[in-house]
Amino acid sequence: MPGRLGRMLLTVLFVAFVLFLYGPTLTIIVLSFQGENGGLTFPMNGVSVHWFGRLFEQQAVGDFGASISRSLLLAAMVTATTVVVSLAAGMAFRRRFPGSAWLFYLTIASLILPSLLVGLGIGLAFNRAEIDTNWWSSAFGAQLTWTLPFGLLIMLAVFNRFDRAWEEAARDLGASPWKSFWHVVLPIVAPSVIGIALFGFTLSFDEFARTLLTAGVDNTLPLEILGMTTTVTTPVLYALGTASTALSFAVIGVALLALWRAKARREAR
């Protein structure tokens, strides 16, 4: 047990850490409720939801609506692909196959490479091949180099603890490989699969470095925000920050609720 002084120091450190972590976000959330005549900085000039309303209007510079829809759609594509591919890869990696070690290192390498360079490389490659870069093609691929290794690592950890006897028991009881996957494997790993989906979604939704040089003419939301920080001079930017944070929390909340309800339903039977 640390002494009184030690405990006090630890408390101070912890409070400082929490402030450091959430302070900036909180500042932006507070400022997004700036009054109609307020500016980008404190003091607050009244309180209003005026800037949230402005989100849905035509902007002088930038276009929230289109970039948000693009980012949401892209995040959905990335999430779906990440879930399917990492689940399949996790199952495949349970046994060694020719080249499995190399494939694994190759996958992890794309996690280690500097993200900006990955983006640059993909952008250049498209350029050399004279294919236009687009958020739904090159940026989609660039984001997968980020989410797939994460998904695979999680799946490897999950299947590491997965009792092979479950599948053998299913086979013993007459399940085909597909049925054993559907009725046994998938329900058991489902919580982790949902976790990977959430992970993939949030990673993609605010991905910046890899998308910057691969998104082509149409911006995703983070790119749009970057563009606007230099030109937009109203708290509408903060309102956007608050709204997208709320969206991320909403997605996580919905997923947790779904998990909780599935569990409750199972226990009620």
Added chain:
Amino acid sequence: MRDVELVAVTKRYGSALAVDGIDLAIPEGSYTCLLGPSGCGKTSTLRMIAGHEMVSEGEILLAGRNVTTLPPAQRGTAMMFQSYALFPHLSARDNVAFGLRMRGVAKAERLRRADEFLDLVHLGPLADRLPAQLSGGQQQRVALARALITEPRVLLLDEPLSALDPFLRAKMREELKRLQRELGISFIHVTHSQEEAMALADLAVVMDHGRIVQAAPPRQIFERPASAFVARFIGGHNVLARGAQAISIRTDRCRLDDGAEGPRHHGHVRAVEYLGAAMRIVVVAEDGTEAEAMLPDSTPPIALGEAATLTWNAADEHALAA
């Protein structure tokens, strides 16, 4: 008719030989224990009968039918796994009903049957529990019911009692024997415990290094062990040398020197264990050979290090194969 017949069955993992050309015939409706130290090939043998491991060479016949290459569910066997392998997301009832669900039995019918089988293992009231909400012994009963609901001709059990505490183990042992008798099917039970094999088996199959060293009823194995390995592994025997010949003598046939005619083992006492109904002493001779004796609990106390001589009737000696 034989329930199971193994013909020169061999299993290799790469260059390692796990099972070395074994032949075995298991009579109809019998309780068989595959017994041996870890790595002796008993589990590989069981898994090959189940179809969860492919045979490298040889053939497996079930009720006269060659099933060597058939998938597990088409063999007429059911397996109970060492870890039980209950599906953690399904209730006890749904776990038991799983086999019927895979066969396309309608929901009402399969749940009714599942409840019947849960009653058979005395778990009816806990049908709605998830595996995590059941004790180890209860989980095992669910696993048993789940395997039996497919109405197998042969039930395969992989170390079924090893995870239970000693009291539960003895109880479950009776229960397994009762079920086997009531259902009239064959049980093949893998264990490393000779006590379990003695208590349960009609046919005990002792294995070592991928081979069967003796397959016989437990009484015969205990009274006439085929080799020094068998005598040592099943316990309750001293293995001693008679010139070039090895002999075994049961420890409960040995007694302290009482002046009667018979072979002798001189030495000093290395261990004394009071076991309640009996007393176990270990006597080490000058040359380091050990022999032990199970003495009646009425034997007067013996001190460690004291000189002692064991004796027995020459007729009780059993000559072992080299």
